[in-house]
Amino acid sequence: MFSFIKDKVKSAISNITDRFDKEAEIVETKEKILEEAAEILEEKKVIKEEKKKETKTEKKKLVQEATKKEEVKEEKKGFFAKVTEAVTTKKISESQFEELFWDLEVELLENNVAFEVIEKIKQDLKAKLIDVALKRGEVEKIILQSLKESIEEVLDFESFDLVEAVKKKKEKPYVIVFIGVNGSGKTTSIAKIAHMLKKHNLSCVLAAADTFRAASIDQLEEQGKRVGVKVIKHDYGSDPAAVAFDGVKYAQQKRIDVVLIDTAGRQHSNINLMDEMKKIIRVSKPDLKIYIGEMIAGNDCIDQIKDFDAAIHIDGVILSKAEIDEKGGTAISVSYVTKKPIYFLGVGQELDDLKVFQKEGIIKNLFS
Ligand SMILES: Nc1nc2c(ncn2[C@@H]2O[C@H](COP(=O)(O)OP(=O)(O)OP(=O)(O)O)[C@@H](O)[C@H]2O)c(=O)[nH]1
Ligand SMILES: [Mg+2]
CATH class of the missing domain: 1.20.120 (Four Helix Bundle (Hemerythrin (Met), subunit A))
Incomplete structure (x- = not known):
């Protein structure tokens, strides 16, 4: 990078x-x-x-x-x-x-x-x-x-400590919805975040609210097994908002710290899918809406964040596949243009391949 x-x-x-x-x-x-x-x-x-x-x-x-x-x-x-x-x-x-x-x-x-x-x-x-x-x-x-x-x-934006934010919230669970276009890395990022939270002794549950794409629920279940966390699921084709709601309810009952909601890939221009996303948000009342964007998508990624933010409001961003983008300009530009903080960089397909986005590291990388 x-x-x-x-x-x-x-x-x-x-x-x-x-x-x-x-x-x-x-x-x-x-x-x-x-x-x-x-x-x-x-x-x-x-x-x-x-x-x-x-x-x-x-x-x-x-x-x-x-x-x-x-x-x-x-x-x-x-x-x-x-x-x-x-x-x-x-x-x-x-x-x-x-x-x-x-x-x-x-x-x-x-x-x-x-x-x-x-x-x-x-x-x-x-x-x-x-x-x-x-x-x-x-x-x-x-x-x-x-x-x-x-x-x-x-790069002058407040750094965000997810573990701290979760610990600070008195009424558990802390709910996070993952949003993005098709194949951007939502499901993989969920597994990485669950893994990180577990390492900090925070419990979590995954909600399979992508009921649309073939094999999406099985994929999330596989990731759940890999990390060792439970997955709440309904059938393919069922209402994703109902899955999200059940995930939150399950966490409340079992005193689980965090709910990570997986959603289907979508374009902001797809009105039906955006309405579906609004419903997921309405019923799960997330503390955080994270946009997962591919770093290699460059300016397209920045435009997508702006469009999704206008439609449903985004809190912050994870840039995935950062290790295969040699250019690096997207990481520098995203927050300045969209005014959204970058929380993490996805740097591979393994569970540990998630890096906290640190301004100092980027500056050092660029100017050393
Ligand atoms: N190299 C690399 N590959 C990644 C990274 N994050 C995700 N991937 C890969 O990208 C592909 C898509 O990842 P998913 O997590 O399935 O993406 P998604 O957004 O859930 O996809 P849909 O559910 O189909 O919309 C998979 O092959 C992942 O292994 C990353 O940080 N680096
Ligand atoms: Mg997925």
Whole structure:
């Protein structure tokens, strides 16, 4: 994860820096030639004048003159040093910036970084580069620092501790509904979460509220066996809301801490299936509605979260299949664009392949 975006962004930054350095180098070379030419002229003038002076008084005069010239030369050196410094510190205009940023913009887009995030990175960088005196060699450092700060701000959402949230709720059970399009990883994520909760000594039950897809109930039962938790189920084709309701009731009776409700994959545009989801939510009164999105789906995943949130309100997100997405732009963009926190990353098919989403880890991955 992230290695691809890291390499591509690094190479874009190095292109920008090379171009900046080359321009500065040309100006610097020109100024050096001018400086040397002026020094040669100065020396020639001194020699010419030296020849003119023959008498002792003249020699005395010459010494005085030479001293004077030395002073002038000293003054000139200071001046040239200043000029050299002025050309090695260069300013970038708005139009030059647009041209230089293009490389970076393309790499960010190709790595699934959302348009809104690119715009923020661009504005932040603009403020640090345009019309600011820049020294050769420091441009790369400025770009990297600015990128890091922008991404830190983009990922600025409260981290969420599910175990703590469950423990805090006095009236058990704590109910979670898992929502997403077909095959996004809902059922697998449920098994991973149940496994994690068990490790924290929290009991849970799974509700097979996907009564629609063939073999979905059997799949959840298999996962239940794998984790060692009970599955509440009805027949295929029965009302999913009734299964969810039974799951909650069972947990209340047996004093089980958490109910994890599996639902069928659906598109937000399917009115019937969205009405069905509203009914599941109405009867199970979930504490948390988690959207499971495939990280590799990029901007599609972000659009889906926005659409589902508009229809049924989403609390947070699990990005699945993160280990097979080398780009990483989705993880950076989701919360900034949708304003929803990312709770976990799914990083494989095993029960332990669930990672708490940590901003620090992402930043370290990208910039180390
Ligand atoms: N590599 C990888 N595969 C995953 C991950 N999460 C889920 N999968 C796989 O993705 C496929 C679909 O996962 P499911 O959990 O069945 O997805 P779902 O959303 O329940 O699917 P439907 O119920 O059909 O809508 C399965 O083959 C899973 O093993 C993950 O984090 N990494
Ligand atoms: Mg499923």
